[in-house]
Amino acid sequence: MSIPYNITIFVGGNAKRFRNTMWLLISCFILFGAKALNAETTTFQKCCPKKLNLIKVVVVNNDTKEVNFKCLESDVEATYNISNRHFPLILDEDIEVKYGMPQDCDLQLLPIPTIKDVDTMKENSICYDRLVANISNEEQKHIIPKIVALQCIKEQTETEVRDAKISLVKIRKCCPKGQNYDIEYHLCRKNLENDDEEWIATQIENSKNSNYIYEIELGLHCKLSEYAVELTNEKFMFRLDGSMLNIESRYGASNSSSFHNEWCIDRDIHDPDKQMIARVCTKNCSNYDAFCLRKCCPVGQHFKPWSCGFRSRCVPNTDESALFDLSPFLPPLKNLSKLDTYGIRSSLDCPQSRMALNISSRADHHELTMEGNLKWALGVTVNYCLETFDFRHCNADVLVSGVTCYEPLEDKNYKLSFVLMTISSVCLALTLVVYCALPELRNQHGRTLICHLCTMLLAFGCLARVQYAYIPDNGTCTLLAYGIYFGFVAAFAWLNVMCFDIWWTFGNVRSVRPLRKANAERKRFIWYSVYAWSSSILLTLITFLFDKYPVSPYLDSNMGITRCWFGTMQNDKDDWPHYIFFVIPMGIVTCINFVLWVLTARHCARVKSEVHRLQAGSMGERMKRRFRVDRAKYLLTGKLWVVMGAGWICELLSTVAGEPKWLWDIVDLYNQLQGVLIFIILIFKPKLYYLARKRLGLERPDAQNNGTSSSGRTSSTLLSRSISADERISTRVSVPNNAKKK
Missing domain, CATH: 1.20.1070.10 (Rhodopsin 7-helix transmembrane proteins)
Structure with a gap:
């Protein structure tokens, strides 16, 4: 009898506080429960099944024109000789997804710049997906991948739109599908595992966003005056916040910064499971303690000489023999601590003409300075670029050499x-x-x-x-x-x-x-x-x-x-x-x-x-x-x-x-x-x-x-x-x- 007595004494002493607490908990439960009952599940109608994109097929016969929309499956790829090299839409786990196009109606294509108000009152009257190809009479036309909507024509006037619950987020991947970035040679290389979508989904999950549809865009396009700096998760921390990429140094060497569109992420080809890479556009490499230099051709391209001289054109890399190997330029910079972070700026605009230097010739000897400039016979210049010259068709080697602008002396007419x-x-x-x-x-x-x-x-x-x-x-x-x-x-x-x-x-x-x-x-x-x-x-x-x-x-x-x-x-x-x-x-x-x-x-x-x-x-x-x-x-x-x-x-x-x-x-x-x-x-x-x-x-x-x-x-x-x-x-x-x- 002593135990109940003690409890009674305890309750009796705090009865008022206990009752208030219980009523508060009950009220919260009732409030949130009612709200949950009234809340509507966020749904999204995707035209094609998971991991598939949409294509448009047009067949013109005499005066008739037939328009069909198909999902880019393997049999469709073989029929129209196209490949599904574009990333599909990636959906947040909190979004309820339904798949399929509207049935038993004529469809019309509604291009939309962003996904807004995508939740409609009429079920199956509209769907959304990423259009990646346009086939006209079995001929593929160039098209930039974009988000579109397919809607029943007869249902158009009856559609009633509610407030938007889903937002579109664009994530830029540095390399195409099936490729990862190589920070040693500064280009994209083939990834045999081809699990990019799973990796991107993991990064999205880590960002803890909700009700987002993610569109994957490829490559990084910096301004001519900007460098693409290559950052790794060994020195920097990355966090996705919608379409923003937030970067913060792990060692406090630089302030945190945010990028909206001028960024891309990828995995290091040498360590795809652990090493994450972010390439960001910046004019000031010192913010990231990076060593910046210029490359003549875009990433993934090199110089192919017209003949056996140095007059060349940029061509895509077809094998791994023409890599952008900077090792010949690194010995003078061996004491430079920032060589583990590079910034690459493509192209070289010269007011008159460009002049190629032969790195194998002593008269053309040139090297990089600590500041990332080029030192050669005529002095130090910032107007230069380095590139890989492929002379294999001339029974010669592949070499990385410099190109400078021809700069006439000011005092010489x-x-x-x-x-x-x-x-x-x-x-x-x-x-x-x-x-x-x-x-x-x-x-x-x-x-x-x-x-x-x-x-x-x-x-x-x-x-x-x-x-x-x-x-x-x-x-x-x-x-x-x-x-x-x-x-x-x-x-x-x-x-x-x-x-x-x-x-x-x-x-x-x-x-x-x-x-x-x-x-x-x-x-x-x-x-x-x-x-x-x-x-x-x-x-x-x-x-x-x-x-x-x-x-x-x-x-x-x-x-x-x-x-x-x-x-x-x-x-x-x-x-x-x-x-x-x-x-x-x-x-x-x-x-x-x-x-x-x-x-x-x-x-x-x-x-x-x-x-x-x-x-x-x-x-x-x-x-x-x-x-x-x-x-x-x-x-x-x-x-x-x-x-x-x-x-x-x-x-x-x-x-x-x-x-x-x-x-x-x-x-x-x-x-x-x-x-x-x-x-x-x-x-x-x-x-x-x-x-x-x-x-x-x-x-x-x-x-x-x-x-x-x-x-x-x-x-x-x-x-x-x-x-x-x-x-x-x-x-x-x-x-x-x-x-x-x-």
Whole structure:
């Protein structure tokens, strides 16, 4: 009896509080129970069975048009040769789903941008699904998957709509159905398990949303100025909230952020059970401590060259041999902690043209900086992209290499350079025509001058083409580069011949020998030609062989690779080929010419005194006439040396100092107008005017007779003035500067 007594005492002491609590519980139970009884179950009418999509089939026969709607089952796939590669609608577990299309009525298609008010009063009068294909007379038309409604036409006016209880949520999957994302090579790869729908359903269940219909969209489309940053659930936490993706760092390194449409999720192909990946669009990679870089083609594509050069187009990956492998660029960045999070930005928009770099060439060496920029021979640039080049059709390897924008120097007007060099080329051509047309000018000195003009015309012609516009073909660019090189090397060689010839002439004059005979001059010209042409060809051939079969980076000229000249950047530590094959040899020739010119000046002074001593008699007159001719040749050869030597000296100085800019603008203008200067020196002469009139038969016979005695001197004098327009073809001048375009 003591136990009931104790209970009675307890209850008695708290009777009022207990009764209030019980009444409260009863009231809540009654309230929620009534609400539950009055609540309506959320239902959704899906046109096709679970995991199937909808297609539209149209058959047109004469004037009749039959429209049918079918579910994309295996037999339908085989009939219309289409595949069910699109994800179906995924429904929340709390939604009651009914399957099937309205029966015994004509159906009409009602496209709807979002699912709203989908719960209707009339059962089976309307259904919803995802339309993924449109078949017209057994031909598939392109259609973007979209949510549509099928409704009975006769029921349309009778449909009464209630308040919406279901909302549409769009989830973006990074890769197509049956594929997962590879964060190592940054592309989608095939997943043999093909259980994507179950995985997506799991993610939806974890988000704890209700009354949602989920539409799966594929891929990620960021703006051109945004990077697609690849985040993993090892460093970040992901949570779906409807169409929003919320991201929060596990280590507090960055603030939480939310994305509405600019995101996608997927599994890591290397660890699909544990590793989840989210790709998000952002302009600021530092928010996620990511290493961002540029890729030329979209994800899942690579470059396929048109031929065996670097001119390429983007094509889809068909196998796993053309992967976007960044390992060659990673060694300089091995100490960078953020290499486990990448950001990829596709495409490269260049204002003029793009230039591919050959990663296997030392002259094209490039690497990534800590900031994600590209460092190459011309400095550091943000205007670049990396891509996989597939050269297997050329019996070569697959390589990942860089592409940059062609950026002309701000202080270089290439159009103006092209115009000036074209004018110089025309003047050289006119000078050459005049000297070839007048027999009086074709003596030995004239023949050497004609050869010199030919080489200068070759160099300036190729140089003008290089300055005109970008040359996309590597073969053409290389050919023009060697044309410029050979032209200037041969021009220096023939100038050396002229300096030697005038030195030899005055050396013989001092012994008071008779005037040279034609046979002796012809023989000497043959030896001159052997020296000039063979030395030029030999030096060009050596340069070509070391370029084609490199044995050392110091001898690899890389002609036409990055530009239509030597491939190295002027003043760069790797600019040795330019010095070895051009600057130093031409400097030696220029110095030899200077020595010969000085020695000739000494001989000229001695000959002059000897001529004065022998002025009396016929021998003295002959010697005096010869001395005048040779002295004129000497003076003009000196002018030629000044022109060629000044170009080479400026070339050398420009490799040491690039300032002041205005001085080098004047030097460039001088080099570009050398052809015009040669034309003025050699053509604008009264005696040449007389010879031209004589050739055309416009001179009177007596005038011709009076001019006969001086014709030899005239030809000799005018002739020798033809000179090198040896443009400084280093990077500083026109050649390399424009040649950099490729």
